[in-house]
Amino acid sequence: MSERSGQFSAVGKTSVVRSVSDVLVPLLVLALVLLVWQGAVWWWRISPVLLPGPGAVLTACWKIRASLLESAFRTALAALTGLSISIVLGTLTAFAFSQSALVRRAFYPYAVLLQTVPIIAIAPIVIVSLGRGFVSVATVSAILSLFPIITSTTTGLLQVDATLLDLFRLYGASRWKTLLSLRVPAALPYLISGIRIASGSSIVGAIVGEFFVGDGTPGLGSLIQRKSASLVLSELYATVGVATVLGTLVFGLITVVGERVLRRRFGMSLGGRISGPQSGG
Amino acid sequence: MAEKAAIYSLQDAVVHFGDPLRPVLQQISLRIPRGQFLTVVGPSGCGKSTLLRVLAGLQSLSGGQMERSAGPASAAAGGGSTAELRAGFVFQQPALLPWRTALQNLRLPLELGAAKSDDERLLGLLEQVGLSRADAGKRPGQLSGGMQMRLSLARALVRDPQVLLLDEPFAAVDDFLRMKLQDSVRALHDARGLTTILVTHNLQEAAYLSDRVVVLQPAPRGITADFSLERSCLSPAERRRAPEQFQFLQQLTAALFPS
Incomplete structure (x- = not known):
């Protein structure tokens, strides 16, 4: 028996198999749903006014592709702006929360408020203070995506292994040094999974923002509004589909890039685990 | 003065976590001379890890006194008149930054x-x-x-510590590896002239490694036995098989579980 056990290839193989099945299995489900959908539309001869089949939706998708692309781009821009704002604000808030239980107790309820207040209720306030348009849409997106980043990052900063904290105390590390050299890197997987959850919320926020505080410029939100008014259901479905795909793409992108950065640069993975073989015990 | 200067000297040390009626350590007096390999054994919950944390300065005393002294400064420490006591700590887990x-x-x-x-x-x-x-x-x-x-x-x-504090460092590894690590630790102790305090619930380990073994029982009993061991010049393999090992193991077992 050797101290240098060769478990690495095994770990690598299973993770490749897993990531392939991670993509394949959901795609299979999608194909099945589309098939049943199309079949149902054919079999019962459902009117396209009530439910267009996936074929019709794809055709509509192609027909209004220019408008879809432009809208998706604008919405993505607003969502990413909102997400960036909430990453900065959320991380700073989490720093403050991690440093004092009093601050945490005093302000956490207001962070929860961000999550629970219906956006329709804030919309007038946003419009009054920022007017209608891109800035307001990005603001709504930021409000909706802030909470997961605050909670996830705060958890990461606080849930540091007690033994590691002892180690830092043993060597007389200052609070500041402990934050920078221990808490921040240990919280990275939490920050990234917070961003991952927030990315979905930021796109929902941008679309809803376009509903309530937008100025009608192209965007998936305003496009959905127009298509639902015009009763061309296939095009409405196409727009909703693109919105979903956009959300999934951003989520997937952050997962892949985040996981890669964590693994390569920090030897960690998104679950907060250390990659590679672990010591027993 | 005793023959060798004490690195740690505990006098009636008491530690409790909030409730003075339920101390974790009670009336512990222990003098640890320089260069000793001391092992503290005892059942779970006897406070042996707490004792180690007290020595490391990670846990403050609720009562009693502790003196720490690095003794006269060595040349390596910079040659000052009063050297600071530097202790290295090995936890039960590797506690590395991933x-x-x-x-x-x-x-x-x-x-x-x-x-x-x-x-x-x-x-x-x-x-x-x-x-x-x-x-x-x-x-x-x-x-x-x-x-x-x-x-x-x-x-x-x-x-470059004078003291090495080990909190069940080999508890999570398999037997074969544990033996190798034990030999590494004892070799480092001898080569560097360290004072080593090991906490373990593995009696064999205690018997094999130590110059002195202290049996700690849950408060209020405290330290119930204190053995000094003669270490003859044996190779690690010989020492593991030496009859004295087994005799001492029996003594230790008897001290922990009196009939």
Whole structure:
């Protein structure tokens, strides 16, 4: 028996198999749903006014592709702006929360408020203070995506292994040094999974923002509004589909890039685990 | 004065976590001379880890006194008149920073103490604990459990401590590896002239490694036995099989579980 056990290839193989099945299995489900959908539309001869089949939706998708692309781009821009704002604000808030239980107790309820207040209720306030348009849409997106980043990052900063904290105390590390050299890197997987959850919320926020505080410029939100008014259901479905795909793409992108950065640069993975073989015990 | 200066001297030490009626440590008096390999054994919950944390300065006393003295300053420590007592601590888990390489993990104690790091010395330390220079650039996740424990041991030695505090460091590794690590620790103790305090619930380990074994029972009983061992010049393999080992093991068992 050797101290240098060769478990690495095994770990690598299973993770490749897993990531392939991670993509394949959901795609299979999608194909099945589309098939049943199309079949149902054919079999019962459902009117396209009530439910267009996936074929019709794809055709509509192609027909209004220019408008879809432009809208998706604008919405993505607003969502990413909102997400960036909430990453900065959320991380700073989490720093403050991690440093004092009093601050945490005093302000956490207001962070929860961000999550629970219906956006329709804030919309007038946003419009009054920022007017209608891109800035307001990005603001709504930021409000909706802030909470997961605050909670996830705060958890990461606080849930540091007690033994590691002892180690830092043993060597007389200052609070500041402990934050920078221990808490921040240990919280990275939490920050990234917070961003991952927030990315979905930021796109929902941008679309809803376009509903309530937008100025009608192209965007998936305003496009959905127009298509639902015009009763061309296939095009409405196409727009909703693109919105979903956009959300999934951003989520997937952050997962892949985040996981890669964590693994390569920090030897960690998104679950907060250390990659590679672990010591027993 | 005793024949050898005490590094730690505990007088009626008491530790409780909030409730004075339920102390974790009660009336512990213990004098640990320089150069001794002392092992504290006892059942779970007897406070042996707390005792170690007290010695390390991670836990303050609720009552009683502790004196720590590094003795006269050695040349290595800079030649000041009063040397500070530097203790290395090895935890039950390797407690490594997963995002740092082995070498960067070794630099940590120096960084936190704002001391300059001499990578050549650190690499030498890596070899002393049985790792190779090629491991310096690896992250803990790329090292096996035993290698992580060795790295953790090397980190405890980075500040060139006079004292090594070990909190069940081999509890999580398999028997074969445990024996190898035990030999590494005893060899380092002898080579560096360390004072080592080991906490374990493995009696065999206590018998094999120590100059002195203290039996600690849950408060209020405290230290119930204190054995000094003669260490004859044996190779590790001979020592493990020596009849004295088994005799002492019986004594120790009898002290822990009186009939």
